[in-house]
Amino acid sequence: MEGVSSIGQDLLEERRRRRSAGDPRITPEGREILLRLTTGDRMDEFQAALDSDLEDDAGLERHSSEDA
Amino acid sequence: MLVIDEYLAVRVLVGAHPSQLDPDETLALPAYRHYRLLQRVHAPGAGQLSQLLSDADRQAIRRPHPEVLQILDPRPLLDEAAAITAAYRSAGLLVGETLAAGLVHGRQLWFGTSRNVGERLAEIAGELGIVINVAEPDS
Numbered sequence: 001m002e003g004v005s006s007i008g009q010d011l012l013e014e015r016r017r018r019r020s021a022g023d024p025r026i027t028p029e030g031r032e033i034l035l036r037l038t039t040g041d042r043m044d045e046f047q048a049a050l051d052s053d054l055e056d057d058a059g060l061e062r063h064s065s066e067d068a
Numbered sequence: 069m070l071v072i073d074e075y076l077a078v079r080v081l082v083g084a085h086p087s088q089l090d091p092d093e094t095l096a097l098p099a100y101r102h103y104r105l106l107q108r109v110h111a112p113g114a115g116q117l118s119q120l121l122s123d124a125d126r127q128a129i130r131r132p133h134p135e136v137l138q139i140l141d142p143r144p145l146l147d148e149a150a151a152i153t154a155a156y157r158s159a160g161l162l163v164g165e166t167l168a169a170g171l172v173h174g175r176q177l178w179f180g181t182s183r184n185v186g187e188r189l190a191e192i193a194g195e196l197g198i199v200i201n202v203a204e205p206d207s
Contacts, residue, residue, distance in 0.1 A: 015135070016091045022083025023128040023136050030125030031082040038075045038180060039084070039205035047183055049116070050074060053107050054162070 069094045069138075071169045074101050075180025076203060077137055081128055086203035089178065097132075098169045099142040100162045105129055140169055148172065156192050163189045170198040178203060 026034070037046040070093045072080075077097045079086060089095065097105075108117040109126050117126065132139065142149075148168035153159045159167075166189060170177040176199040179185050185200055193200050 012092070019080075019136055020083065020085045020091060022085075023081045023133045025124045025128040025133075026082050027122050027125055030121045030128075033120050034078050034082050034125070035084060038078045043181065043183075046075075047181075049108050050104050050184070053104050054160075 069096050069173045071096055071098065071140070071166070071173050071177050073097070073166075073177075073179040073184050074105050075184055076178055077101070077105065077132070078129070079180060080137055081132060086180070087206075088201070088203040094138060095136075096138040096140045096169070096173070098140050098145075098165050100165050102139045104162075145169055145172065152192065152196075156188075159188060159192060163192070167192055167196060167198060171196060175199060176201060180205070 022031075033042075036042040070089060072089075072095050074097070076086060076089070076095070080089075080095055085091065105117075106129070109121075109129050111118055113119065117129070121129075142165060145165055145168040148171060149161065149164035152167050153161065153164040163186065166177065170193065175197055177193065178201045180203060182202050182204070185202070190200055
């Protein structure tokens with residue numbers, strides 16, 4: 001029983017490790033850019049880009065920081 | 069399953085999993101929020117992801133690995149989304165689909181910044197009993 005539990009725990013831990021590592025296709029350069037856009041000095045630029053789609057598409061309601 | 073926004077989707081794709089999110093939960097991005105990211109991947113011009121990222125990076129955003137990030141199928145959510153947009157006349161498809169996803173998946177939504185929540189979404193979420201969580205970047 002203990003062995004089965006350990007196998008399950010090992011599988012879960014390996015799954016957590018893979019998921020926390022992110023997508024392996026992301027390059028170090030891409031990671032740096034994407035982090036700057038979503039957590040760093042380029043967040044304003046990223047938000048403006050997301051909001052521009054709402055302005056261009058009548059089906060998607062504008063809900064940017066301007067109305068927050 | 070936790071429903072997340074574009075910011076958190078990108079953060080988990082690059083391996084910067086927010087500590088506030090349960091590491092065992094499946095993370096899912098509503099389809100129209102994925103569409104907003106895809107617009108950035110495909111749009112031409114300086115400053116767009118199409119110009120900033122390599123093909124491999126773009127592929128990871130276009131077709132995320134399902135173990136890392138799932139894209140919610142919009143079809144089962146459309147009726148609920150339409151009901152919400154009809155009831156709250158100023159709510160659009162993006163807001164309606166996000167709220168429908170939150171209703172179906174644990175009555176909670178996760179955003180990477182409060183700037184991406186929006187006043188209208190927050191108001192309706194409050195009325196529907198959907199908890200808005202924000203996992204701001206670590207300062």
